[in-house]
Amino acid sequence: MLYSIRQFQSNTCLLKDFYIRKNRRLSRRISLHMTMMVFFFAGYLGFFYCFITDIHLGLEMITAHVFFFGAIFVAMGNNLHRGMLFSIKSSYQRTLSISTALEEEREKLLTANRQLLQTKDVTILALAYQAELRDGETGSHISRTSEYVGLIARQMKKNSSQSSYLTDEYVHELVKSAPLHDIGKVGIPDRILQKKGKFTPEEFEIMKKHCEYGSEVIRKAQEKLNFQSFLEIATQLTLSHHEKWDGSGYPSGLAGNQIPLSARIMALADVYDALRSKRYYKDAFSHEKTCAILREERGRHFDPEIVDAFFAREKNFERISSEHGD
Ligand SMILES: [Fe+2]
Incomplete structure (x- = not known):
């Protein structure tokens, strides 16, 4: 009997924290049950005391006391068990409905996030395409160069001194x-941008400004955000994709590692695509001829490690160029 009482008490303590504390009615019933237990237990002790000390007077009264409070204690205990199980069941159902609602909310958030990312990608492409369109490009230049950039970055992530810098997030x-x-080409006058002939030195100076115009547009957009976004990489890449490894590029004449890695990668992707594409002043070069030019420019126009990464994946470049050519 005492063992059962002890078990019941420890079970109640365990459940109290999780299910019972907020149920005032059940808490009151538990307190009353504990009081009955004290009376019942006191009766037990009284009974044993009278029995051991051989006091017969009042023994019947105490026995009646034990039976009375014992019966109430057991009846209340059964009732409480039912109450506690019911409380657990309601809590479980509440938890289940909260978890279902949370799961639904999570799904909604994930869908909204996916849509937001798609909207961001489409907005970037629309902006970029606008500049390409004015330049007489078809838009496939944008998708091809993005694929080339991805190929080089992933190859360099595997095998180059920059692999620790090229995290998955950075590559993405x-x-x-x-x-x-x-994108800065939107700021260049049509008479220069669409000129079918060699630029004069003055026109070329204006054309060079597309790097600064583009980075300025992106920098202004970046200022509106209060968190670090991909626009920071976009700013570097837009400003410095015509810099050369030997310092002879524009707009700032940066050399070697002074040129952001993103821009060094973009430079090779951009030049490969330009060489492989037909222009009013030249035919499209073959993949082999383009490779020979890039090899020659290793350490001059291009970062040697980026040229190495290109040659490790040159077959993929050739495939993309043939499949997605203009
Ligand atoms: Fe450019």
Whole structure:
């Protein structure tokens, strides 16, 4: 009997924290049950005391006391068990409905997030395409160069001194930023941008400004955000994709590692695509001829490690160029 009482008490303590504390009616019933238990237990002790000390007077009264409070204690205990099980069941059902509602909310958030990311990608492409369109491009230049950038970055992540810098997140953002590299062309007058002939030195100076125009547009947009976004990579890449490894590029004449990695990768992707594409002043070069030019420019126009990464994946470049050519 005492063992059962002890078990019941420890079970009640365990459940109290989780299910019973908020149920005032059940808490009151438990307190009353505990009081009955004290009376019942006191009766037990009284009975044993009278029995051991051989006091017969009052023994019948105490026995009646024990039976009375014992019966109430047991009846209340059964009732409480039912109450506690019911309380657990209601809590479980509440938890279940909260968890279902949370799962639904999570799904909604994930869908909204996916849609937001798609909207972001489409907005970038629309902006980039606008600049390409004015330049007489078809838009496939944007998607091809993005693929080339991804190929080089993933290859360098596997095997280059920059692999620790090229995290998955960086590579992802770099690929997303690549279409924006020539967005500054929207600021170049049509007479220069669409000129079918060699630029005069003055026209070329104006053309060079597309790097600064583009980075300025993106920097202004970036200022409106209060968190670090892919636009930071886009700003670097847009500003410096015409810099050369030997310092002879524009707009700032940066050399070597002064040129952001994103821009160094973009430079090779952009030049490979330009060489492989037909222009009014030249035919499209073959993949082999393009490779020979890039090899020659290793350490001059391009970062040697980026040229190495290109040659490790050159077959993929050739496939993309043939499948997605203009
Ligand atoms: Fe450019």
